[in-house]
Amino acid sequence: MKEWIPIPGTNKDTLIKVALEEFCLHGYQEVNITELAKKADMTTGAIYHHFGSKANLYEVIRTEMEQRVIDRMEGAASLFTEPEEALRAALLTGIDAAVKFNICKLLSEELPYEKEDPIEGFFSNLSITHQELPIDIILISSWRSILKGISTNQLSVSQGKELIKWIFK
Known part of the structure; x- marks a missing residue:
């Protein structure tokens, strides 16, 4: 425990x-x-x-909330065999979870202490590579920016999800 x-x-x-x-x-x-x-x-x-x-x-708070989101993203990703589909599902599910728990601002912030970022690690492990480019760096930044936009009412949840879908077109 x-x-x-x-x-x-x-x-x-x-x-x-x-x-x-x-x-x-x-x-x-x-x-x-x-x-x-x-x-x-x-x-x-x-x-x-x-x-x-x-x-x-x-x-303590951030670690617990990140794990709750990662658990949901892992579940969503596990439903797909294609890496791109798994990653897209994880990103969309992560947005839904952050909104549900009302933690968009919390997860959009950079960590104020030195520690490996578990969500970034999740994306890195799940990520696809394209011509040796680290796609996960762009995806984590985009995902956190979308969460920040939602938390500041610059984006609606549906707009955030549409942006994720657009990235994968």
């Missing part, structure tokens, strides 16, 4: 729920740890006690 999973109703559970909402609304840089503690009706000491830092709290 993952050691960070909190017991429902505990301070740790409350902090994760409030932090998830705040990071999804405002992004890592804009979340103030003091304001986060206030919204959770706790002290900053509680955050540091449970997570050690804002970055560690963010990493």
